[in-house]
Amino acid sequence: MNRPFRILGLQQIAIGGPDRMKLRTLWVDLFGLGLEGDFTSERENVVEDIAVLGRGAHRVEVDLMQPLDPARKPRVDEPPLNHVGLWVDDLPRAVEWLTAQGLRFAPGGIRRGAAGHDIVFVHPRGNEQFPLCGEGVLIELVQAPPDVIVALTQ
Known part of the structure; x- marks a missing residue:
């Protein structure tokens, strides 16, 4: 399969x-x-601490989240492993190509994430129009900055 992007790492x-x-x-x-x-978003019903593991291009965030209002959705604590984020070398091309393959994305499209990178979420469940999905897992695709792209492709 000839895809126009690469997943670089976690x-x-x-x-x-x-x-x-x-x-x-x-x-x-x-x-x-x-x-x-830390990061707080009323729209996403979340308050989170941003913990980190590793350095440079191998640095991985571990976001520790709780809902601002447990009575509202989305519930960032259900399921407890909320999502996995993957570095992508060309996010717009990835979204375009993956959509054409039938992958379902969550509402909101590409937007700026809590860490300042452009992001998009792969929906955990498919539908009739877009049957491919995260198979129960919310997956965040994150635009890698140039230094991360260089470091993870050498």
Whole structure:
């Protein structure tokens, strides 16, 4: 298959729970990941800590998320492994090609993500128009910056 883009590596995993402080205790205090920042979005019903593992192009975010309002959707803690993020070398071309193959994307299209990179989500479930999907897993495709592209393709 001749695809016009490459998946370069793991960019992030996002883990949700009802109390992100318990997640922080495990991932930051016990496992020793660095805490780099936080992010809050009313629209996405999320407050998250951004923990990091590794450096440079091999740096992986571990987003520790809880819903702002547990009574509202989306529920970032259901399922607890919320999503997996993958570095992509050419996000617009990837979306165009994958859509033509029948892959379903979540509403919202390409947009700026919490870490400042352009992102898009592959829907966890297919439908009649777009039968291909994440097969139960929400997948985030993330536009890799030039230095990451160089480092992960050498």
